Amino acid sequence: MNDITAETPASSFIPGGRRRHRKAKQSGTGVRRALVLALAVPVTSAALAGPSAFAADKGIGATAKDTASSQDLDADDQQMVTNLETRVLDQRLGTNVSGVVLDSESDATLWDHNGATALMPASNVKLATSTAALTVLGPDHRFTTKVVYGNGTLTLIGGADRTLTTADLAELAKDAVAGLKAAGLTSVKVAVDDSLFPEPTLANGWNTGYYPDSVAPVRALVVDGHGVDDTSLDAGQVFAQQLTAAGVTVDGTVARATASLTDVPVARHQSAPLSAIVHTMLKTSDNNIAETLLRMTALGAGRPATFEGGTEVVRNVLSKKYGVSLTNFEIYDGSGLSRADRIPAATLAEILELLTNPRYDYTLGAIRDGLPVAGEAGGTLGPEWGRFDDANSKCAVGKVRAKTGTLTGAIALSGLTQGKDGKWKVFSFIENGSTANPADIKDAMDGLAATVNGCWA
Structure with a gap:
């Protein structure tokens, strides 16, 4: 979510004129940094x-x-x-x-x-x-969410895409199911790998009232911006639901795991550009x-x-x-x-x-x-x-x-x-x-x- 107490809901602008960059200079009481903002051409x-x-x-x-x-x-x-x-x-x-x-x-x-x-x-x-x-x-960097398969398990790997949606997971599930069915598999276990981000998930100075609503504990996997304590397991559960809707049986509950280097890539989704x-x-x-x-x-x-x-x-x-x-x-x-x-x-x-x-x-x-x-x-x-x-x-x-x-x-x-x-x-x-x-x-x-x-x- 957003600014506490008052800013929760979600034109290009380039000032015209002359510009230069200035050298850094120490700032202190009574000494003001002179900041170069030479925008000589007026713009309405x-x-x-x-x-x-x-x-x-x-x-x-x-x-x-x-x-x-x-x-x-x-x-x-x-x-x-x-x-x-x-x-x-x-x-x-x-x-x-x-x-x-x-x-x-x-x-x-x-x-x-x-x-x-x-x-x-x-x-x-x-x-x-x-x-x-x-x-x-x-500005062109994109965040990638992956799905890999190994030992009867599909693992959803978080790539730090905070804009990932249920629709995106549905597409990942569709691709994964196609691969499973091609291999003659009709059931699978589901795991999530959010090892990209180590603990702690909470920052120094955060009040307990801030999370999970204003900010969720920081993990590398989340769907639809859900404000929950464990966004990774939550995303894995949504992914499992999409697999079930696509005709694959999900065995057991979603668990946290680390994907193996030998796991086979089966699907991936890229976010919008960082800009x-x-x-x-x-x-x-x-x-x-x-x-x-x-x-x-x-x-x-x-x-x-x-x-x-x-x-x-x-x-x-x-x-x-x-x-x-x-x-x-x-x-x-x-x-x-x-x-x-x-x-x-x-x-x-x-x-x-x-x-x-x-x-x-x-x-x-x-x-x-x-x-x-x-x-x-x-x-x-x-x-x-x-x-x-x-x-x-x-x-x-x-x-x-x-x-x-x-x-x-x-x-x-x-x-x-x-x-x-x-x-x-x-x-x-x-x-x-x-x-x-x-x-x-x-x-x-x-x-x-x-x-x-x-x-x-």
Whole structure:
């Protein structure tokens, strides 16, 4: 499932303009990372639903600037900053709030309010997870579910496809039954092999109330996204039912086993490309997909398919591949459900900044396209969640694309928008500990995004 307490249900967007990539620079209190977002060509908000293109004409690795001073800001940016300074003090947001806004042309941080402070980011962790997954595995990667036969047993082998459906298992059963009947067999035992993922199945910092509904114990086999304690045995039982429906008798109960190298392959199913899976994961904030991607990213990088292996690879990808600062960065899972996770808003903004660099468009484009759009049904910023629907923020419908994050005691919103001045901006806002109603906190945070857009002037 998805973000706790409020985000459970499930347009390409490429800001146009000049881009360059900047060198990494330590972030700390009073020292702001200058983030290069040189998107010089204005694009209307219709870009949220239609493609445009980057034109890279700035040098890679150019020296970045510090936070822009007030005298460097134009009238629109100065008004935005003035408004943010006031609106970030909204009582609904509480007193533990951080935020960063990065400019598209000045190569500077326009606004920073405790941006280096590490807070619980909730589902904004998925931005880090998806960045690492797409980088290590590639956007065209597919997950394969297999069926093999040996010693009178059909074994369903999990390949970490969190999008596997009953219809997919029916196709696997059909192929398997054809092979059985060709061999003159009318009965078979069924086993499941989910050995791809070792234990533990639960992450540090997950509350017991989170599973199996909001996130299932992480295993390599699941069908229809079922929220159950043992998704592997559950999938095996569904597979056995499909075999029975196809005319083969299943002997005994479904058991867990490890397939033998001598077993004969009889059927296989491949998932949609990783890019499509990431798109779905971000739109609906699917925790289970995120945790599966974390494990597979670890394997893809030659590390153990554990929470520790996955988070290690995420850190390495962000810091060594992309130069993202990991100061005060601490994660224990891939979904952001862990209440031990901590990420500064400045770091989340850096991750999002990568989406505006054309050299990473092929690899990371699915993240940009998967970010929920304000007011768009089917995503976590849709009207079904009451987002961007009050007097202050509804002006930003269709103009903001951002990742949501919701846990008890933590709400975040990080994304992209085109400002009133026509410049693209990256923003990240996180609050921890507000005692206000979560819906009211989100209204206040949506208002901050609308302020960055400039429609709430």
